[in-house]
Amino acid sequence: MHRLRHGDHGPAVAEIRGTLTKLGYLHHGTSGIRRESADGAHWVAPDAIFDHQLDSAVRAFQQQRGLLVDGIVGPATYRSLREASYRLGARTLIYQLSAPLYGDDVAALQAKLQDLGFYAGRVDGFFGPQTHESLSSFQREIGIAADGICGPQTLRSLELLGTRVTGGSPHAISEEELVRRKGPQLGGKRIVIDPGLGGPSTGTIVNGISEADILWDLAMRLEGRMAATGMETFLSRPHNADPTEAERALTSNAFDADLMISLRCDSNSSPSANGVASFHFGNSHGSVSMIGQVLTGFVQREIV
Missing domain, CATH: 1.10.101.10 (PGBD-like superfamily/PGBD)
Structure with missing residues (x-):
C-alpha cells in the first residue's frame, strides 16, 4: 500500500481516521464528516486530511502497539490498525x-x-x-x-x-522454568548476532564511515569475544547481504538459537543527539520474553 503521512489526503486517510476514532485515539470533534453505524461512529469524508491531530493519533497508536513511532502509516501500521479493529x-x-x-x-x-x-x-x-x-x-x-x-x-x-x-501467564511460567533449567551461564548457549543493514543498504555515511560498517565491526568483535567464553555464535547474514527482518528471524529459528542479539544504529541531524536504547520482545497484549527482559536490563546497565 502507499505510505500515508502528514499532509496526505483522500479516502485511505478517511479510513485510518475512522479506525483510530473507533479505537479511542481521536475525538469526534476532529475534522471530517461523521456517519453513525451499528459498530460506532466512523469517518467517511472522501477527502479527509492527514492533519496534526491524526499524526499524533497515529504516533500514539504506534507507541501502544510496539511499532516504530514515525507517524507514517505503512504496511506494518496499517496491518496493526486492521488487527486492532x-x-x-x-x-x-x-x-x-x-x-x-x-x-x-x-x-x-x-x-x-x-x-x-x-x-x-x-x-x-x-x-x-x-x-x-x-x-x-x-x-x-x-x-x-x-x-x-x-x-x-x-x-x-x-x-x-x-x-x-x-x-x-502459564506461558511466562514455563518460559521462566526453561531459563532456570538451562542455568545462569552463557557458556554453551547458541547465540545469533544480527547486525543491521548490509550489502547495498549502508545507512547514513559520515566521514566515510557508514552505519553498516559500525554494525558489522561491532558484530565481529562480539562474535570473537563470545566464542572465546564458550558460546556457540552465528551471524544472521553475510557481509554483502541485507535480509528482511522475517528472514533474519527465520535464520535464528533455523539455528535453534537460545538468544538473538540484534544490533542497530540510528542517525539524527542534531549534533547533540546521543544515547543508547535496549529493546526486548513484547506486544500490546501483555506478552513479553522473560529472558529478553532480563538480558535487556543487564545490557542497558552495563553500557550506561
Whole structure:
C-alpha cells in the first residue's frame, strides 16, 4: 500500500481516521464528516486530511502497539490498525492454513482460554494450531462440537464460564522454568548476532564511515569475544547481504538459537543527539520474553 503521512489526503486517510476514532485515539470533534453505524461512529469524508491531530493519533497508536513511532502509516501500521479493529464476536474465528487469522479478537479468545486453563501459549493474536487445539479442548470439556471454530455457541459458553479471577501467564511460567533449567551461564548457549543493514543498504555515511560498517565491526568483535567464553555464535547474514527482518528471524529459528542479539544504529541531524536504547520482545497484549527482559536490563546497565 502507499505510505500515508502528514499532509496526505483522500479516502485511505478517511479510513485510518475512522479506525483510530473507533479505537479511542481521536475525538469526534476532529475534522471530517461523521456517519453513525451499528459498530460506532466512523469517518467517511472522501477527502479527509492527514492533519496534526491524526499524526499524533497515529504516533500514539504506534507507541501502544510496539511499532516504530514515525507517524507514517505503512504496511506494518496499517496491518496493526486492521488487527486492532477486530472485536471478539464480530467474525467467526477458525484455523486457516492458507490465510491465517490475526487480530485483537483472537488475542481476547486466547486470554479467555488462558484464564480457564486451556491455553498455555503466548497471547499474540495469531489463530494457529495451538489456539485451535486449546479451543477444541475447551469445546470437548463443555460438551459442544469440538470443531475448533469460535462461533456464537462457543462464545456464549466462554462468557458463561468466564473466571472471576483473571491474570497470570502459564506461558511466562514455563518460559521462566526453561531459563532456570538451562542455568545462569552463557557458556554453551547458541547465540545469533544480527547486525543491521548490509550489502547495498549502508545507512547514513559520515566521514566515510557508514552505519553498516559500525554494525558489522561491532558484530565481529562480539562474535570473537563470545566464542572465546564458550558460546556457540552465528551471524544472521553475510557481509554483502541485507535480509528482511522475517528472514533474519527465520535464520535464528533455523539455528535453534537460545538468544538473538540484534544490533542497530540510528542517525539524527542534531549534533547533540546521543544515547543508547535496549529493546526486548513484547506486544500490546501483555506478552513479553522473560529472558529478553532480563538480558535487556543487564545490557542497558552495563553500557550506561
